[in-house]
């Protein structure tokens with residue numbers, strides 16, 4: 001008995017002694033890895049001192065104390081690894097405030113190999129992003145949006161093996177998206193919008209976790225790339241993309257589609273019957289038809305349909321009235337002909353709250369519900385060939401001259 005209790009007693013005593021010694025050593029030795037401190041110093045030195053406001057995070061970076069050993073209002077915007085793991089602390093997070101810092105990113109950033117998040121967004125950083133970024137294998141979040149960074153991403157982006165969210169939007173970045181982007185298997189969110197990226201968009205159907213993709217307002221060319229099936233939000237507008245959009249009809253999770261490019265062909269039935277699709281904005285393309293059948297739509301969550309400024313021909317699709325949740329419809333600036341279906345009248349105001357059919361070649365009388373003083377809808381039927389008295393507000397600024405109507409409708 002006595003013997004048995006002595007062993008745990010003595011081992012727990014030595015454990016306590018070890019703990020005390022360890023914490024004394026930790027107090028003395030716990031310090032930021034030297035090259036991590038140097039990387040922070042280099043970042044601070046790269047910023048124009050006149051662009052470091054007195055109350056900003058970076059003005060609190062006081063290198064007379066150790067970054068990970070500092071307390072109070074020092075070294076705001078950084079987080080360190082837990083010192084229990086290791087006697088040497090590492091920087092794991094840099095998330096700067098939007099203080100307007102005017103600087104650049106130095107090569108030393110690649111020494112911060114324990115970094116998991118880096119956020120420099122909404123400042124005035126400029127110059128190229130150093131290739132040493134590829135050493136940040138543990139980075140899960142990178143946001144540099146809203147700066148003036150230039151140059152390409154091909155030299156470093158495929159090194160970010162753990163990246164989940166990448167936001168490079170609103171910079172001056174250029175060059176292609178490298179094919180090897182598809183190796184970043186953890187990506188869920190990628191935003192490269194509002195840059196000068198060019199070339200073809202590589203196939204990224206291998207990024208099976210990707211949820212949100214925004215490549216809008218760049219200079220991409222070519223056709224739709226192969227996209228991952230889990231994608232929920234797709235923005236490719238304001239590029240030079242062309243070809244058909246039919247393949248989107250197989251991406252069953254899509255909720256939001258925004259394309260304004262040079263796409264041709266039709267809005268296929270498979271797209272309109274996507275089970276989660278809420279917003280479809282394919283305005284400013286060269287699409288010629290909407291494949292709508294009457295049985296389509298009843299349970300569709302579609303709320304917004306924007307097909308303005310395309311090359312739609314033929315009659316207005318009656319089937320739109322079957323989309324129970326549809327509220328906003330814009331088919332303006334197309335080549336649509338024929339009457340406004342009587343069924344449209346019953347949807348006005350409830351649930352339809354916005355209906356733009358202006359600048360087509362629609363003709364005939366308007367359904368009587370359009371002439372109601374209690375109509376709560378924004379819309380326009382102007383510049384068609386309708387019998388639409390100007391004192392009815394939705395009739396807008398008048399119709400086309402008869403000559404334009406006869407020749408256009410006569411040609412169809």
Ligand SMILES: *[C@@H]1O[C@H](CO)[C@@H](O)[C@H](O)[C@H]1NC(C)=O
Pocket residue numbers: 033081085086087088089090114
């Ligand atoms: C632990 O400390 C050593 C230096 O003593 C450093 O090289 C290493 O990266 C650190 N590991 C972690 C996980 O912080």
Ligand SMILES: *[C@@H]1O[C@H](CO)[C@@H](O)[C@H](O)[C@H]1NC(C)=O
Pocket residue numbers: 035107108110111132
């Ligand atoms: C830190 O980065 C610089 C520039 O990339 C490099 O020359 C240096 O060797 C690195 N230091 C360490 C300790 O890794």
Ligand SMILES: *[C@@H]1O[C@H](CO)[C@@H](O)[C@H](O)[C@H]1NC(C)=O
Pocket residue numbers: 237238260281283284304306
């Ligand atoms: C649709 O896209 C156009 C062109 O990019 C844009 O101007 C418009 O605001 C978008 N509309 C909706 C409802 O998303």
Ligand SMILES: *[C@@H]1O[C@H](CO)[C@@H](O)[C@H](O)[C@H]1NC(C)=O
Pocket residue numbers: 371372389
């Ligand atoms: C519109 O309604 C008003 C009042 O309800 C009626 O007097 C008028 O004749 C109608 N106009 C047309 C074009 O149907």
